[in-house]
Amino acid sequence: MPRRSHSVPYSVRSFYAASDVEHGGKALIEVAGRGRSSFAAYAHGGLFRAVQQMRSGSATEVLRQIYASGLRGCGGSHLPLARKWQAAIPYAPRYLVVNGLEGEPDTFKDYFLLRDYPQVVLEGIAISCRVLGVHEVYLVINAAYRDCLAALEAVWQQHAGEFADIKLHLLTGPEVDLYVVGEETALLNYIEGKRGEPRLKPPFPHQCGLWGQPTIVNNVETLSWIPILLTDATRFAGQHPKLVTLLGEVAAPGIYEVTLGQPLHDILQQAQPEELSFVEIGGISGGLVPAARLDVAYADEALRPLGVQVGAGTLRVFGHGCDPVAEVVRALQFFQAESCGRCTPCRVGTQELARFAQALQDGDVSAEDQHWAHRVAAAMQHSSTCGLGRAAPVPLLSYLHHFAEPQDD
Amino acid sequence: MINLQINGRCVQAKPGTTILQLARKHDIVIPTLCHLPGREVRSVCRLCVVEITGQERLLPACSTAVAAGMVVHTHSQKCIHTRQVLLEFIIAEHGALHTLSPELRALAAELGVTQARFALPPQHTPDCNRHGSDYIRLRQEKCIHCDRCIVACRDQQVIHRAGRGAAIQLTFGNHNAALPETNCTSCGDCVAVCPSGALGEHG
Numbered sequence: 001m002p003r004r005s006h007s008v009p010y011s012v013r014s015f016y017a018a019s020d021v022e023h024g025g026k027a028l029i030e031v032a033g034r035g036r037s038s039f040a041a042y043a044h045g046g047l048f049r050a051v052q053q054m055r056s057g058s059a060t061e062v063l064r065q066i067y068a069s070g071l072r073g074c075g076g077s078h079l080p081l082a083r084k085w086q087a088a089i090p091y092a093p094r095y096l097v098v099n100g101l102e103g104e105p106d107t108f109k110d111y112f113l114l115r116d117y118p119q120v121v122l123e124g125i126a127i128s129c130r131v132l133g134v135h136e137v138y139l140v141i142n143a144a145y146r147d148c149l150a151a152l153e154a155v156w157q158q159h160a161g162e163f164a165d166i167k168l169h170l171l172t173g174p175e176v177d178l179y180v181v182g183e184e185t186a187l188l189n190y191i192e193g194k195r196g197e198p199r200l201k202p203p204f205p206h207q208c209g210l211w212g213q214p215t216i217v218n219n220v221e222t223l224s225w226i227p228i229l230l231t232d233a234t235r236f237a238g239q240h241p242k243l244v245t246l247l248g249e250v251a252a253p254g255i256y257e258v259t260l261g262q263p264l265h266d267i268l269q270q271a272q273p274e275e276l277s278f279v280e281i282g283g284i285s286g287g288l289v290p291a292a293r294l295d296v297a298y299a300d301e302a303l304r305p306l307g308v309q310v311g312a313g314t315l316r317v318f319g320h321g322c323d324p325v326a327e328v329v330r331a332l333q334f335f336q337a338e339s340c341g342r343c344t345p346c347r348v349g350t351q352e353l354a355r356f357a358q359a360l361q362d363g364d365v366s367a368e369d370q371h372w373a374h375r376v377a378a379a380m381q382h383s384s385t386c387g388l389g390r391a392a393p394v395p396l397l398s399y400l401h402h403f404a405e406p407q408d409d
Numbered sequence: 410m411i412n413l414q415i416n417g418r419c420v421q422a423k424p425g426t427t428i429l430q431l432a433r434k435h436d437i438v439i440p441t442l443c444h445l446p447g448r449e450v451r452s453v454c455r456l457c458v459v460e461i462t463g464q465e466r467l468l469p470a471c472s473t474a475v476a477a478g479m480v481v482h483t484h485s486q487k488c489i490h491t492r493q494v495l496l497e498f499i500i501a502e503h504g505a506l507h508t509l510s511p512e513l514r515a516l517a518a519e520l521g522v523t524q525a526r527f528a529l530p531p532q533h534t535p536d537c538n539r540h541g542s543d544y545i546r547l548r549q550e551k552c553i554h555c556d557r558c559i560v561a562c563r564d565q566q567v568i569h570r571a572g573r574g575a576a577i578q579l580t581f582g583n584h585n586a587a588l589p590e591t592n593c594t595s596c597g598d599c600v601a602v603c604p605s606g607a608l609g610e611h612g
Contacts, residue, residue, distance in 0.1 A: 177573050180573075195569070195570065195571075197570075200450075200451075200452055200472050202474075335574075336574045336575060337573060337574045337575075338573055338574065339573060339574045340573060341554060341570065341572070341573060341574060341577035342453055342554075342570070343452075343453050343454075343455055344453065344454050344455055344456075344495050344498050344499060344502075344553075344554070345455055345494075345495060345498065347498075347502075347554065347574070347577065348498035348499075348501060348502055348529070349498065350574065351529055351574070351575050352498070352501075352527055352529075355527070372526065375490065375494055376494060378490070378491070378494075379490070379491045379494035379495060379498075381466075382458070382465075382466055382467045382487065382491050383455040383458045383466075383467050383469075383491050383495065384455075385452070385453075385455075390466075
């Protein structure tokens with residue numbers, strides 16, 4: 001393989017690497033998450049309640065409850081799980097692939113679940129298998145999360161009788177170049193031992209997925225909510241919970257459980273921001289929003305006019321000493337280095353936007369250059385094969401919209 | 410048969426027909442680059458993207474099947490603007506317009522693109538081309554990654570793409586081998602379809 005000529009400006013472990021040194025990572029995650037989350041409450045009430053409860057009820061009834069809850073995909077798409085499953089079930093899915101790659105920099109919600117609540121994760125997977133009629137599961141986790149493997153393995157062995165009809169393959173993702181592999185079809189290629197780049201859709205994985213068989217791909221967090229919704233109906237009564245990774249210049253960084261639609265300010269306040277100049281919403285594939293515009297609900301509908309999304313639920317707080325342009329440059333360098341290079345708009349567009357962002361930081365940009373950057377961004381968003389190419393321009397566009405260009409309102 | 414509209418015309422097509430096949434049948438010219446008739450469809454160049462009413466994204470005509478009631482525009486402003494930008498990308502990656510294949514030069518003329526307004530910094534090391542053979546000459550720096558050589562090759566194990574982002578390159582064999590060490594038979598199919606001169610013949 002050729003040597004990498006670009007260093008990736010983010011580390012998948014940056015948050016924990018930093019917090020291990022400064023505060024002790026484990027303590028940090030407990031402050032933020034354990035004891036307060038629905039998962040803690042579920043564990044407190046007795047694990048494997050949902051699986052046992054299921055034994056007495058029918059699979060159809062459980063499926064109805066999952067659909068009725070309105071559970072959405074928590075990996076970033078936010079599409080209703082019911083829609084995905086309803087489309088897949090007629091094809092008689094053969095495999096369930098559970099995506100725990102969590103390649104989005106500074107995102108640790110799946111790590112939180114895999115490390116602190118492996119039972120709940122596996123319970124969610126087992127229930128999904130039963131209702132979908134699937135007997136073979138691939139759980140692929142980030143290679144940096146390999147400290148979770150032993151616990152996952154142990155829990156599975158411990159309940160071997162319970163899960164006798166399900167075959168679990170526990171895999172770790174690639175050490176490098178993992179960002180695109182988080183895309184569902186690229187993940188299928190990775191499992192098959194092929195190059196980690198997206199496949200053309202259609203056919204969708206539920207039609208022709210892993211080894212050419214009908215496959216359902218879900219995020220770790222999505223499936224982990226299933227035991228909760230089956231045992232605590234109130235958490236999903238007209239609302240949708242979500243884990244967010246809240247970090248940056250805050251006194252209490254960590255994983256927080258929030259409710260979609262909650263005021264964004266309230267969410268940020270939990271982590272006690274020291275000073276707040278702007279926030280990156282939705283990870284680096286999300287966008288930068290200045291403090292003055294944060295008076296919105298934390299939900300896709302409310303965030304869309306700001307040009308951002310909930311995504312995987314990452315919120316990074318920046319103080320007055322931070323330069324938003326520097327963040328845009330970092331984000332685009334990341335995308336440039338991670339683009340799989342399969343399609344022209346993403347492969348060349350990320351390089352060109354990274355160059356433009358650098359020029360922007362150097363103050364060397366004309367109105368014509370800016371117009372061109374908008375055209376490049378539009379071409380990438382209209383014609384890229386997968387989400388990387390469509391998301392890559394977002395940090396730059398949000399910066400131009402909120403910080404650099406005159407506002408109409 | 411499926412009823413749909415293409416550029417304002419009501420037409421019929423068999424299920425499974427791609428938009429590209431339909432357009433060609435009705436003498437509508439959609440530019441293509443990576444598409445080779447009869448070979449695996451990869452949709453990597455994205456030059457053939459078309460607009461479908463009700464969809465925000467453009468879709469590649471070569472791999473999108475027709476559907477009942479579909480309203481297709483092959484030459485909307487959005488399609489043309491996107492193709493112009495993509496063509497500039499390809500020229501920037503290749504280095505110049507005049508050494509690209511005639512069909513790409515004709516397309517550039519049609520779209521009014523004469524050059525790329527930017528250049529990509531050189532990424533390739535001097536020895537990146539050492540893996541060619543006595544018959545096939547490799548010039549990584551010219552490659553526009555259209556995947557034509559990959560789909561044209563009779564042996565799926567010979568030509569691959571490796572690396573990420575700007576560092577992407579063609580490699581041979583399963584472990585970045587030199588061409589003579591792979592199953593390559595020097596048949597020249599890859600050279601024949603290469604539109605950029607990244608793969609050529611010696612002499």
